[in-house]
Amino acid sequence: MAKQEKALVVPGEAEPFSQDDVLVPPRPKAARGKKAVWNNSLRIASVVAIFFIWWILSLIFPPTLIPKPWETLAEAGAIISSGNFFVEMGSTLRRVLVGFGLAMAVSIPLGILMGTLRNMESFFEPPVILGLTMPGLIWAVLMIMFFGLTETSAYAAVAITIFPMLTISIWQGTKSIDKDLIDMSNVFQATPLMKIVEVILPQLISHILAAIRYGLGLAWKVVVVVEMFGFSDGVGYQVVRGFNVFSMKTVLAWALTFLIVMILIEFGLIGWFERTVTRWRPRVEAWRR
Amino acid sequence: MAYIHVDRAVKFFPREDGTEMLVLDGVSFDTKAYDITCLLGPSGCGKSTLLNVISGLDRVDRGQVEIISNHQKSGARPPKLGYVFQDPRLLNWKRVEDNLIFALKGMKVPSSEWPERVHKYLDLVGLLEFRKQYPLYLSGGMRQRIGLARGLVVQPEVLLMDEPYSKLDQLTARKLREDTLSICALLKQTTLLVTHDVEEAAYMGDRIVVLSARPARVVNIFDNPFPGTERSLDDLHFIEFKKKVLQTVLNLIKEEV
Numbered sequence: 001m002a003k004q005e006k007a008l009v010v011p012g013e014a015e016p017f018s019q020d021d022v023l024v025p026p027r028p029k030a031a032r033g034k035k036a037v038w039n040n041s042l043r044i045a046s047v048v049a050i051f052f053i054w055w056i057l058s059l060i061f062p063p064t065l066i067p068k069p070w071e072t073l074a075e076a077g078a079i080i081s082s083g084n085f086f087v088e089m090g091s092t093l094r095r096v097l098v099g100f101g102l103a104m105a106v107s108i109p110l111g112i113l114m115g116t117l118r119n120m121e122s123f124f125e126p127p128v129i130l131g132l133t134m135p136g137l138i139w140a141v142l143m144i145m146f147f148g149l150t151e152t153s154a155y156a157a158v159a160i161t162i163f164p165m166l167t168i169s170i171w172q173g174t175k176s177i178d179k180d181l182i183d184m185s186n187v188f189q190a191t192p193l194m195k196i197v198e199v200i201l202p203q204l205i206s207h208i209l210a211a212i213r214y215g216l217g218l219a220w221k222v223v224v225v226v227e228m229f230g231f232s233d234g235v236g237y238q239v240v241r242g243f244n245v246f247s248m249k250t251v252l253a254w255a256l257t258f259l260i261v262m263i264l265i266e267f268g269l270i271g272w273f274e275r276t277v278t279r280w281r282p283r284v285e286a287w288r289r
Numbered sequence: 290m291a292y293i294h295v296d297r298a299v300k301f302f303p304r305e306d307g308t309e310m311l312v313l314d315g316v317s318f319d320t321k322a323y324d325i326t327c328l329l330g331p332s333g334c335g336k337s338t339l340l341n342v343i344s345g346l347d348r349v350d351r352g353q354v355e356i357i358s359n360h361q362k363s364g365a366r367p368p369k370l371g372y373v374f375q376d377p378r379l380l381n382w383k384r385v386e387d388n389l390i391f392a393l394k395g396m397k398v399p400s401s402e403w404p405e406r407v408h409k410y411l412d413l414v415g416l417l418e419f420r421k422q423y424p425l426y427l428s429g430g431m432r433q434r435i436g437l438a439r440g441l442v443v444q445p446e447v448l449l450m451d452e453p454y455s456k457l458d459q460l461t462a463r464k465l466r467e468d469t470l471s472i473c474a475l476l477k478q479t480t481l482l483v484t485h486d487v488e489e490a491a492y493m494g495d496r497i498v499v500l501s502a503r504p505a506r507v508v509n510i511f512d513n514p515f516p517g518t519e520r521s522l523d524d525l526h527f528i529e530f531k532k533k534v535l536q537t538v539l540n541l542i543k544e545e546v
Contacts, residue, residue, distance in 0.1 A: 184378040188395035202382040280382045280423040
C-alpha cells in the first residue's frame with residue numbers, strides 16, 4: 001500500500017521522492033474486489049433508502065395518489081413480461097440514441113473548433129448560448145409542426161435540444177487543454193489528425209463523459225414530451241395512456257422501467273467505457289487518512 | 290554528420306508599446322558535430338528564443354541559423370530534430386512505448402521500423418521493462434527518461450535539450466546526466482543542451498557557449514579539456530575548469546549590476 005501511495009502523483013506537481021524504483025504494480029485483485037463490494041453496497045443502500053421514503057409516503061397518501069412501491073414494481077414486472085415492453089422501449093431508446101448521436105456528431109467537432117479558433121468561437125457563441133435557454137418543449141412543438149408526427153421530428157427535437165449543452169461542455173474543455181503538448185506535437189511534426197485524435201480528444205475525455213451523461217438524461221426528457229404529443233408508441237405514449245385513466249401506478253411503473261434501462265446503460269455501457277478510457281489515470285484519493 | 294551553425298543572429302521582439310526589444314545581438318557560434326554543446330546563460334537571456342529559431346518555430350531578423358548536415362546539402366529533406374523538454378510532456382494516456390511511436394509516426398518513420406527502434410531506445414534509457422506502463426504510474430525521473438528516449442528514437446541529426454534536468458531532484462538529475470552523457474557518446478549524437486547551471490554545463494558540454502543577459506551576445510566559448518568519460522565532479526582539474534567557466538558567468542553578473 002505504501003508503494004501505491006508514492007505513485008499517486010498529480011502531473012505537474014513536484015513529488016517528494018522521484019527515485020527510479022518507484023514503480024507501482026497494479027493494485028492486488030483481492031483488495032480491488034473488496035473495495036468494489038463495498039462501493040456496490042453503498043449504491044444498493046441508496047436505492048433502498050429511496051424505496052423506504054416512497055413506502056412512508058404511500059402510508060400517508062391514498063393509493064390513487066401514491067401507490068405502494070411493491071405494487072408498482074409488480075406492475076412494472078407485468079409490463080416487462082408482457083412482451084409489449086420491448087417494442088415500446090425499443091422505439092423510445094432508438095429516438096434517444098439517434099438524436100443523441102446526431103447531437104454528439106456535431107458537438108464534438110464544433111466544440112473543438114470553438115475552443116481552438118477565435119473566429120469560430122465568436123461566430124457560434126450566440127446561437128449556442130441562446131440554444132441553451134430554449135426549452136425542450138418548444139423544440140418538440142416546433143419540430144412536430146414542421147416535420148409532422150414522424151420519427152424525424154423526434155430525432156430532430158432531441159438533437160437540437162441537447163446539442164447546445166454538449167457543445168458548451170466540449171468547447172470549454174478544449175480551452176483548458178495543455179498547450180505544451182500541442183507544442184510537443186508540432187516539434188515532432190504530428191499531423192492535424194494525430195493532434196485531434198491522440199492529443200486533444202484524450203484530454204477531453206472527462207468533459208465528453210459528463211456530456212454523455214447529461215445528454216442522455218436530457219434526451220430522455222425531451223423524447224417523452226414528443227411522444228406525448230400524439231405518437232402511437234414509445235414510453236411517452238404509454239405514460240399518456242396511464243394519465244388518461246388516471247392510473248398513478250401505470251405512469252410510475254413505466255417511468256420505473258425506463259429508469260432501470262437507463263441505469264443499465266449508465267453502469268454497464270458508460271461505466272465500462274469510462275473504465276476503459278481512463279485506465280491510464282491513477283485514481284484521485286483526496287480523502288485518504 | 291550534422292552541426293548547428295549560428296552566424297551573427299539578430300532578433301527583435303515587439304513590445305506592447307510598439308517599440309522593439311533586442312533579444313539576440315549578433316550571436317555567432319558553431320556546435321560540435323557528434324558532441325554535446327551547452328548553451329549557458331542567465332534566465333531570460335534569449336536561450337529559448339534561440340532554440341525556437343533552431344527548431345524552426347521562429348525566425349531571426351538578421352544573420353543565419355542553420356543546421357548543416359550531409360542530407361541538407363543535397364536538399365533532400367529538412368534536418369531532423371529531436372527535442373527534450375523541461376517537463377517530460379508525455380501523452381499520459383498512452384503507454385510508454387506508444388509515446389515513442391507518436392514521435393516516430395509524426396516524423397514519418399515507416400511503421401516496420403517502429404518495434405525495433407522502440408526496443409533499442411527504451412533499452413538505452415533503461416526502461417525497457419516498463420514499456421507497457423502508463424507514464425503517471427512512473428516517477429518523475431523515469432518520465433524524463435521517456436522524454437529523452439522519445440527525443441532520440443526519431444534518430445535526429447541534432448538533439449535539442451531545453452533545461453531537461455531543472456525540474457528533477459539533485460540525485461535523480463545527477464544520475465540522468467551521467468546516463469545522458471554515455472548514451473549520447475555511444476550514439477555519437479550531436480546535441481545542443483540549454484542550461485543556466487554552470488556545473489551542469491561544465492559536466493555535460495564538450496563545448497560550452499556562454500551567453501550574456503539580454504540582449505544575448507556570446508561572451509566566451511570553452512572547449513572542454515576532459516573527454517566525456519573522464520569528467521568527475523570531484524576531480525581537482527575538473528573543478529578548476531568549472532571555476533573558469535563560473536568566473537566568466539560571475540563577471541557577467543557583475544557588469545550587469
